[in-house]
Amino acid sequence: MNKRVTIKDVAREAGVSIATISYVVNKKEGVREETAEKVSAAIKKLNYIPDLSARSLVSNRSNLIGVVIPQTEEDKELMLKNPFYSEFLSAVEYNLRKNNFQLIISGTNIDKGYLDMVVERNMDGIIVVGMYPDEFFEDLKKANIPTVLVDSYCKDHYFHSVQINDRYGAYIATKYLIENGHENIGIVTGKIKTGGVASERYLGYKDALKEFDIPIIEKNVFEGNVDFEFGIQVAKQISKNKELTVVFAIADILALGLIKGLKSVGINIPEDISVIGFDDIYISKIFDLGLTTVKQDIYKKGQKAAEIVMKSIFEKSKTKQEIVLPVEIVIRETVKKRIK
């Protein structure tokens, strides 16, 4: 390593004390302009770059934001294979970077271990995506650090949050299907019991069915992982259920897998079976068949999450923010109107 240029070197060069250098670097009021210029010149000349570790040590500010993304499985890779998270992350990174924050992304087993990292690194704030055990949220609360929960249905309204009305989104999706003449409506979903996004969307599905007095049939519910593979896999079961005229996949990634799987067993979409998704991820466009889906603004979700953590860091104001972004149906090509 090259020897580091420190604040002392700059002080010597500029002929002032290190305190003055610090004042200039941090743009504090009350430095004579002439002095400031001398200092700036010295900084430039020596190419001085402050050591953030030192700054962090004394000021307890790191300009680091932790972002927690669910993992597929324990101790495995990030869920970046689900484009939803990629798009979200991209938005977060961009908005943090504009304000001189860096992001530490991690798929750490989200537990005490993660909080240790938060403390170790003096993280200024964190953005947590998804649902976790109550215990984790308890620990998080104790950590007492600006936190934004994204897509969490944590009952405890202690944290800032950014989300959508998943239940409503699923409701309008299902209602749309019913209004298009469908009655035997399957649903492909992630684990329902966990009390997260998947269960809310499932509730919305049931809401719509109830409203139209359509019975909820257990064997129309296909529960598994929220990934492409499960979509493919479940297609076989669905193809055997001849009564189904449409399937609501609670995530686009599932819908895409499902369609792929359905086609591979000779089922045409939407002629034989219609499909509706949820999220409107970017690659839904890639599909040759435009996916009819419930659109949410993923970029904005990331942007809001970033803005709120930062705001919460700067203004110590404890006024909690709970943002609910809108959803809407986007009608494309995968749902057929059914004439009874």
Add this chain to the structure above:
Amino acid sequence: MNKRVTIKDVAREAGVSIATISYVVNKKEGVREETAEKVSAAIKKLNYIPDLSARSLVSNRSNLIGVVIPQTEEDKELMLKNPFYSEFLSAVEYNLRKNNFQLIISGTNIDKGYLDMVVERNMDGIIVVGMYPDEFFEDLKKANIPTVLVDSYCKDHYFHSVQINDRYGAYIATKYLIENGHENIGIVTGKIKTGGVASERYLGYKDALKEFDIPIIEKNVFEGNVDFEFGIQVAKQISKNKELTVVFAIADILALGLIKGLKSVGINIPEDISVIGFDDIYISKIFDLGLTTVKQDIYKKGQKAAEIVMKSIFEKSKTKQEIVLPVEIVIRETVKKRIK
């Protein structure tokens, strides 16, 4: 913020000096077992979490790895929309995390500014994906920090590198097309002049044409951005060129856009026009039509990059590593055999 438990608190609790705590925490040899146990008990009791800022300040080690991913445009979001990067990142993160490193991902304008960040944060190493101006690599060299270049054709063989033989991959792709009876072969590519992956793949394309004495026709080359949109956009031009029987898209994301665009103007794949891609990104599977493409192992690329930076940090050995991962054709459904 809660008051932080420091090494002093632990020392007091355990009745030893702070040096001893440090030895235990860092698993240094030569602490009596009895003492170590006392210390461990105190650490657990107080829930002591070391401050990495302080450690970094004194030891110049941060356990932070910077990862630089290309941006779509100046000052914009990350290119996470290209799943290639998502998959790569996912692999890097996982392999770093296993070894207690964290990753700082950034789409910073890759210039002096980025290097400042590297120095500010005392980053232990960096992984740079893609091509940048020579000047940047010069600066990088001066920074004298373990660095792995991924998919870079930097002439300077100073850095560790992980890549594939892009030219060869493009060559076998094009050859495969020729052997299947195609002669009018279009190519859709990113900017060729930049001397990166795109130009290499373009060279491979030309290699194959030359080998079979097929003239290189300028109007068969479609140059633009490596993204889905350009694929769609270029489809219109290609549809007007009635002689083309096949198009080589130098990235799957381009191929997918192209196919979408082609279909939208009523062209059938592969009946009317065949398409071959490059990368074998995960979502190529999502496509209802399996994309014939040149496969590279993206996960392994990320894994190797992570392993090499870490190795290079631990062993100060300057033996440079240049890894070239294999490529192979994956034949699926988008290329038709043409009977002349």
Add this chain to the structure above:
DNA sequence: CTGAAAGCGCTTACAG
């Protein structure tokens, strides 16, 4: 085997 002490590079009252 363990402790006292210097020092890493900063920030921030405080005094002048």
Add this chain to the structure above:
DNA sequence: CTGAAAGCGCTTACAG
């Protein structure tokens, strides 16, 4: 407006 000095929480020779 500027500087001397304390202190942030660690690590690491060095002495014993």
